[in-house]
Amino acid sequence: MPNRHDQRWEDERKHIIEPLESEGWESVEGPDWVRDSVPDSIRKNIGKEYKYDHYHGDTFVYKAVSGVHGNTVHIFRKLKSDYHETTPEEGTCPNCQSYVKRYEDDEYLTCHRCGWQYTLIERLKNLF
Numbered sequence: 001m002p003n004r005h006d007q008r009w010e011d012e013r014k015h016i017i018e019p020l021e022s023e024g025w026e027s028v029e030g031p032d033w034v035r036d037s038v039p040d041s042i043r044k045n046i047g048k049e050y051k052y053d054h055y056h057g058d059t060f061v062y063k064a065v066s067g068v069h070g071n072t073v074h075i076f077r078k079l080k081s082d083y084h085e086t087t088p089e090e091g092t093c094p095n096c097q098s099y100v101k102r103y104e105d106d107e108y109l110t111c112h113r114c115g116w117q118y119t120l121i122e123r124l125k126n127l128f
């Protein structure tokens, strides 16, 4: 019978770590400044529908992701060159990682693959 700790780790690995690694994120311990910046809304989030935030360092972009069981933060990093900084005009969709560019008919930068809009970033920022 697997002990409880192993099962929890298995959940984190299966639902958080492996899907993100398959998107090109490298799982790391993370620099302290990222770990210290993670808000409680991420730290305390529970469930497979994780919450995350991006942090821009000198060389890497860091992604801090909530854990399946709460009170866990997973840190990932990606080279900045692999990650387009998102502006109101173009960038990387945080939902599906598609490259997105604003078309003339778009009121906001819009991902035409999954429907994500740039305004959502502004709303999330206002929550913190």
Ligand SMILES: [Zn+2]
Binding pocket: 093, 094, 095, 096, 097, 098, 111, 112, 113, 114, 115, 116
């Ligand atoms: Zn998208």
